[in-house]
Amino acid sequence: xxxxxxxxxxxxxxxxxxxxxxxxxxxxxxxxxxxxxxxxxxxxxxxxxxxxxxxxxxxxxxxxxxxxxxxxxxxxxxxxxxxxxxxxxxxxxxxxxxxxxxxxxxxxxxxxxxxxxxxxxxxxxxxxxxxxxxxxxxxxxxxxxxxxxxxxxxxxxxxxxxxxxxxxxxxxxxxxxxxxxxxxxxxxxxxxxxxxxxxxxxxxxxxxxxxxxxxxxxxxxxxxxxxxxxxxxxxxxxxxxxxxxxxxxxxxxxxxxxxxxxxxxxxxxxxxxxxxxxxxxxxxxxxxxxxxxxxxxxxxxxxxxxxxxxxxxxxxxxxxxxxxxxxxxxxxxxxxxxxxxxxxxxxxxxxxxxxxxxxxxxxxxxxxxxxxxxxxxxxxxxxxxxxxxxxxxxxxxxxxxxxxxxxxxxxxxxxxxxxxxxxxxxxxxxxxxxxxxxxxxxxxxxxxxxxxxxxxxxxxxxxxxxxxxxxxxxxxxxxxxxxxxxxxxxxxxxxxxxxxxxxxxxxxxxxxxxxxxxxxxxxxxxxxxxxxxxxxxxxxxxxxxxxxxxxxxxxxxxxxxxxxxxxxxxxxxxxxxxxxxxxxxxxxxxxxxxxxxxxxxxxxxxxxxxxxxxxxxxxxxxxxxxxxxxxxxxxxxxxxxxxxxxxxxxxxxxxxxxxxxxxxxxxxxxxxxxxxxxxxxxxxxxxxxxxxxxxxxx
DNA sequence: TGCGATAGCGCG
DNA sequence: AAAGCGCGCTATCGCA
Numbered sequence: 001x002x003x004x005x006x007x008x009x010x011x012x013x014x015x016x017x018x019x020x021x022x023x024x025x026x027x028x029x030x031x032x033x034x035x036x037x038x039x040x041x042x043x044x045x046x047x048x049x050x051x052x053x054x055x056x057x058x059x060x061x062x063x064x065x066x067x068x069x070x071x072x073x074x075x076x077x078x079x080x081x082x083x084x085x086x087x088x089x090x091x092x093x094x095x096x097x098x099x100x101x102x103x104x105x106x107x108x109x110x111x112x113x114x115x116x117x118x119x120x121x122x123x124x125x126x127x128x129x130x131x132x133x134x135x136x137x138x139x140x141x142x143x144x145x146x147x148x149x150x151x152x153x154x155x156x157x158x159x160x161x162x163x164x165x166x167x168x169x170x171x172x173x174x175x176x177x178x179x180x181x182x183x184x185x186x187x188x189x190x191x192x193x194x195x196x197x198x199x200x201x202x203x204x205x206x207x208x209x210x211x212x213x214x215x216x217x218x219x220x221x222x223x224x225x226x227x228x229x230x231x232x233x234x235x236x237x238x239x240x241x242x243x244x245x246x247x248x249x250x251x252x253x254x255x256x257x258x259x260x261x262x263x264x265x266x267x268x269x270x271x272x273x274x275x276x277x278x279x280x281x282x283x284x285x286x287x288x289x290x291x292x293x294x295x296x297x298x299x300x301x302x303x304x305x306x307x308x309x310x311x312x313x314x315x316x317x318x319x320x321x322x323x324x325x326x327x328x329x330x331x332x333x334x335x336x337x338x339x340x341x342x343x344x345x346x347x348x349x350x351x352x353x354x355x356x357x358x359x360x361x362x363x364x365x366x367x368x369x370x371x372x373x374x375x376x377x378x379x380x381x382x383x384x385x386x387x388x389x390x391x392x393x394x395x396x397x398x399x400x401x402x403x404x405x406x407x408x409x410x411x412x413x414x415x416x417x418x419x420x421x422x423x424x425x426x427x428x429x430x431x432x433x434x435x436x437x438x439x440x441x442x443x444x445x446x447x448x449x450x451x452x453x454x455x456x457x458x459x460x461x462x463x464x465x466x467x468x469x470x471x472x473x474x475x476x477x478x479x480x481x482x483x484x485x486x487x488x489x490x491x492x493x494x495x496x497x498x499x500x501x502x503x504x505x506x507x508x509x510x511x512x513x514x515x516x517x518x519x520x521x522x523x524x525x526x527x528x529x530x531x532x533x534x535x536x537x538x539x540x541x542x543x544x545x546x547x548x549x550x551x552x553x554x555x556x557x558x559x560x561x562x563x564x565x566x567x568x569x570x571x572x573x574x575x576x577x578x579x580x581x582x583x584x585x586x587x588x589x590x591x592x593x594x595x596x597x598x599x600x601x602x603x604x605x606x607x608x609x610x611x612x613x614x615x616x617x618x619x620x621x622x623x624x625x626x627x628x629x630x631x632x633x634x635x636x637x638x639x640x641x642x643x644x645x646x647x648x649x650x651x652x653x654x655x656x657x658x659x660x661x662x663x664x665x666x667x668x669x670x671x672x673x674x675x676x677x678x679x680x681x682x683x684x685x686x687x688x689x690x691x692x693x694x695x696x697x698x
Numbered sequence: 699t700g701c702g703a704t705a706g707c708g709c710g
Numbered sequence: 711a712a713a714g715c716g717c718g719c720t721a722t723c724g725c726a
Contacts, residue, residue, distance in 0.1 A: 451709040530714035617715040
């Protein structure tokens with residue numbers, strides 16, 4: 001559950017030897033040399049551990065102590081201040097204090113509820129406790145729910161529920177549950193007809209399935225996921241417990257602190273309840289999806305996607321750590337160089353907000369009122385370029401290289417380091433409200449590989465003996481916009497292979513006599529898709545990462561005129577789409593995925609305007625999300641044939657690895673053939689190829 | 699001091 | 711002008 005990290009002189013990476021030593025001194029003064037880091041534990045997890053958050057940071061490690069004992073946890077939880085807690089830990093209060101008694105009561109409650117066999121809430125059915133997996137019926141759905149250690153991924157056991165029967169199977173510890181995992185793997189792989197149902201099954205599949213979970217999608221195994229179903233239904237809270245409460249009218253049991261340490265009877269009750277609730281939700285959700293016309297979306301590409309995502313999460317993505325460490329050093333050098341320059345030149349430290357504001361004030365002659373790059377980028381000034389350069393380096397250091405190095409240190413500095421990002425199909429895991437992404441896109445987290453800066457992607461590499469591949473859909477949202485709106489000019493351009501950005505450049509030149517840069521036309525085309533107004537378009541251009549441009553209002557008006565005269569049908573379609581969405585109450589993709597938009601009926605202009613934009617966006621971006629999800633499933637047979645793997649989905653792009661000894665020309669041909677599709681008469685073309693890492697392909 | 703909210707910035 | 715959409719991560723702010 002917990003990982004120990006020994007901190008020594010050579011763990012610490014710093015821009016210079018003196019800084020490294022000063023960091024080390026800080027560390028040793030702070031807390032000895034062995035620190036323990038664990039999962040973020042707000043609840044029971046925090047009891048057993050002394051947690052210290054370790055940051056690999058230029059300005060030294062930051063310590064953050066967590067609860068050192070159960071008593072400390074209890075005191076803090078009943079509202080005792082940290083100072084008082086420290087005092088009481090040293091010397092308990094002599095007189096009876098209310099908070100002290102409250103803490104004792106809380107502790108007793110913990111002992112009673114968490115460490116005893118007594119369940120928190122009695123349930124009205126029995127759970128059969130078994131040492132071996134049961135014989136199950138093939139003729140009816142079965143719900144399965146694994147329990148495993150978050151960190152080691154070692155299984156504790158699993159529960160399964162059939163009609164009128166709930167079973168808890170404890171794993172054989174001698175072989176890490178290999179027998180039980182074999183049974184589960186065979187069960188899901190062979191399943192046809194009545195499905196195996198799980199709630200959030202990708203985790204179970206990624207950790208407990210023996211083999212590559214993607215083969216389940218290839219085999220056409222019958223697997224359903226109530227969390228995904230709830231997401232498609234438009235449910236906001238996707239947790240099993242709230243869904244149980246809402247749809248079954250049962251009060252679900254709260255989860256125990258550490259299932260593994262509990263008596264088997266308690267394990268059975270808790271885990272059995274989850275399986276039983278999942279099984280009972282299933283028919284209700286099938287009905288709800290059919291009634292809301294979402295069954296096709298769910299069965300055609302949402303359900304088959306679950307094992308594919310499990311496969312992506314199981315194998316992760318290897319990282320070239322030598323390169324990361326080198327990049328970190330180079331970035332720090334550039335960052336510190338620019339920081340020192342700005343300090344000497346302006347007498348202000350750009351590392352602090354106040355200092356940054358001081359520099360901007362001196363450079364501009366007035367206080368811009370914000371440090372937001374979206375605003376300050378719009379003032380043409382060489383000093384602002386320098387400030388932004390400094391901030392870019394700082395972001396690279398702390399958000400990308402620093403975190404990767406931290407993960408690597410925590411993992412024990414393995415020679416072959418792999419990150420295991422999550423690809424979230426139905427929920428944002430770090431949000432309390434568990435709101436799902438609106439359009440049906442995936443999101444990525446821990447780390448988010450979808451936000452890695454373009455110029456550092458060469459740190460992501462294939463495993464030994466493999467090459468990296470990457471394919472992305474060219475201008476997919478513009479093409480889908482053309483297909484949906486039937487704008488004749490857009491359709492004609494894509495049909496004849498005319499570059500739409502060049503065409504807009506031509507048109508603007510014809511109107512104004514001045515030819516705008518290509519990047520301007522490009523951003524304009526994308527911005528207009530989602531009803532951006534002129535100031536927003538100017539801002540978008542001013543903050544373009546590759547090519548910051550300062551566009552005056554006159555040019556902007558001319559561009560807008562050019563765009564309107566070229567694509568008159570698109571805004572008409574968007575308006576019609578808004579009206580229809582308002583009538584229905586939801587937006588719709590080409591493949592029929594809904595997005596509920598209650599804001600369409602709002603009396604607030606602001607709220608309604610945003611909901612309308614979201615409706616247009618859902619039609620275009622949501623359709624693109626559907627296309628790429630279908631593609632993730634469609635490439636699996638090709639990948640299987642060439643010993644390949646899908647590792648990353650990045651909205652309009654797929655990437656992964658392929659055995660280097662295969663016929664790569666044929667692989668490339670087969671991938672293009674499977675990925676390129678025609679949607680409502682518009683060809684969705686694909687670019688990409690094979691190379692040595694994510695940054696070097698094609 | 700702790701924690702939720704916000705600012706700022708990375709990506710499509 | 712409050713007026714492109716969709717995300718996640720880090721540090722800082724602001725409040726109690």
